[in-house]
Amino acid sequence: MQSKLSDIELIEQTLAGNQFAYADLVKRHQRFVFTLALRFAKGREDAEEIAQDCFVKAYRSLASFQGQSKFSTWLYSIVYTTAMTFLRKKRVDTDSIDDEGTFVQVESHESAYDTNNAENKSRSYYLNQAIEQLLPDDATIITLFYKGEQSLEEIAQTMGIETNTVKVKLFRARQRLKEKLERNLKHEVKELI
């Protein structure tokens, strides 16, 4: 059962030495942090490692959190920085999303699911599939905007860019996601025929 205390109250209790309060804070944010990490890592193990690293880093510098922004915004900026460092270390190919190679690779990966009955696949399945095919930055902006309850200003703070840039990036990310979704659905319909 999750605590009913606010993030700030849990932080205060953690700083006073109550580690259970921090465990509650982790429980509250772990799904979102893990999802964000997954946008970069594309593998559950690596994503868990990134997410765990983020929570440890956040714990270490919890005293420096001054409450000027939401705790989630502060935490997501740690996730973004850690995930970017991970990407740099792993040298993951972040070429253009229009790169056919990327698409073919994802298609072949997903072909394992072809044995599933297409009827069982909901629209949200295709949406998740499409978001996996986006560049990490695009997927992050979409996730932060729709699931992180973050305003454009907060996303800008998290990603360390201008609000107007976020606005433009969000528009482009939505367009790309729409294209991917349409392409995947078209591909599935062709296979059914």
Added chain:
Amino acid sequence: MNTIEEKLWNYIDGTCTPAEQEAIARLIEEDELYKQKYTELLVLNQEFAGLELDEPSMAFNYNVMEAIRADQALAPLKSTINKKIILGIAAFFVLSILALLAITVSNVQISGNPFSVVNIKLPANLKLPAANAIFNSAFMKSFFVFDVILALFLTDSYLRRKKAAKEA
């Protein structure tokens, strides 16, 4: 120049000015293309909002807290290492080496010209630049300016590092 889609997304997100909001609302009512696009984008917006979050493994929370405990266990060990002790040991060794060197040098007895065995003759037509030409006042001044700039740069980077360490 904003495209129709860009305008409509701004309208849906509520990030345009009240005047723009009003103008777009009118366009949606009157223009069939705007109306069609708006309906399409609204459906997409609802779908995007319905994105599902992934769940980490069951042991995730436990693993995080264990990692924090391990991190904390290492912290006291770090803090017990006093820099002054390390500097003291280093100073002791440096002084010992200097003292040994001083004793060794004072005990060495040099008789005659030690370099007399080696007879080096420079070529007769070799012209060495005069030391005065190199170490003129302009050269020395620029050397000192360079030193001062270097010292300022190093002090600045040292202070920055110290400040960053304090803030962390």
